[in-house]
Amino acid sequence: MTTINNASPLSQMLNNAFEKFDKDRDGKLNSDEFKTFNEILKPGIATDEKGKPTVDYSERMDHDSDGLVSQDEMNSTGLLMPADLCDPSLKSMLDYLLLKADPLAIEAARLLEKETDEP
Numbered sequence: 001m002t003t004i005n006n007a008s009p010l011s012q013m014l015n016n017a018f019e020k021f022d023k024d025r026d027g028k029l030n031s032d033e034f035k036t037f038n039e040i041l042k043p044g045i046a047t048d049e050k051g052k053p054t055v056d057y058s059e060r061m062d063h064d065s066d067g068l069v070s071q072d073e074m075n076s077t078g079l080l081m082p083a084d085l086c087d088p089s090l091k092s093m094l095d096y097l098l099l100k101a102d103p104l105a106i107e108a109a110r111l112l113e114k115e116t117d118e119p
Contacts, residue, residue, distance in 0.1 A: 010081050012088035014040070018071050020090075020111050028068035034058050037069075039100075039108035040093055044081040 021037040022029055029037055038057060045053045061069045061077045085092050090112050097109040 009083075009086040009088055010079065011075065013081075013086050013090060013093065014074060014079070015071065016088055016090055017093065017112060018074060020114055021108075023111075028070045029074075030068055031058070034069055036104060036108045036111060039097060039102075039105050041079065041081075043085055043096065044079055 017040050021033050041057050045055050061073045063073050094109050094112045097105040
């Protein structure tokens with residue numbers, strides 16, 4: 001597992017993904033944007049015996065409790081991720097999401113495939 005810091009491949013991967021998931025380009029992920037972004041976080045989240053995540057990153061990352069997650073909030077929250085998914089180009093994460101074949105994972109993959117400068 002790799003932990004987040006601003007120079008790490010994990011940080012670069014998450015920041016690149018954040019920009020793609022921030023559909024309205026306001027620098028924050030609202031609850032709908034975060035729901036899909038959460039698919040990227042799932043490989044690093046422990047689950048209980050029923051497969052339910054043991055951490056709610058939407059709450060954990062929202063430091064100011066405004067219902068939005070900023071890039072700074074994301075970067076200041078400790079995260080773990082399998083090292084093989086920390087490719088800043090997002091290709092490894094894209095491949096992982098496509099293999100899951102889950103509707104939210106497919107939506108997340110679709111967002112990762114988009115160019116960052118699209119409206």
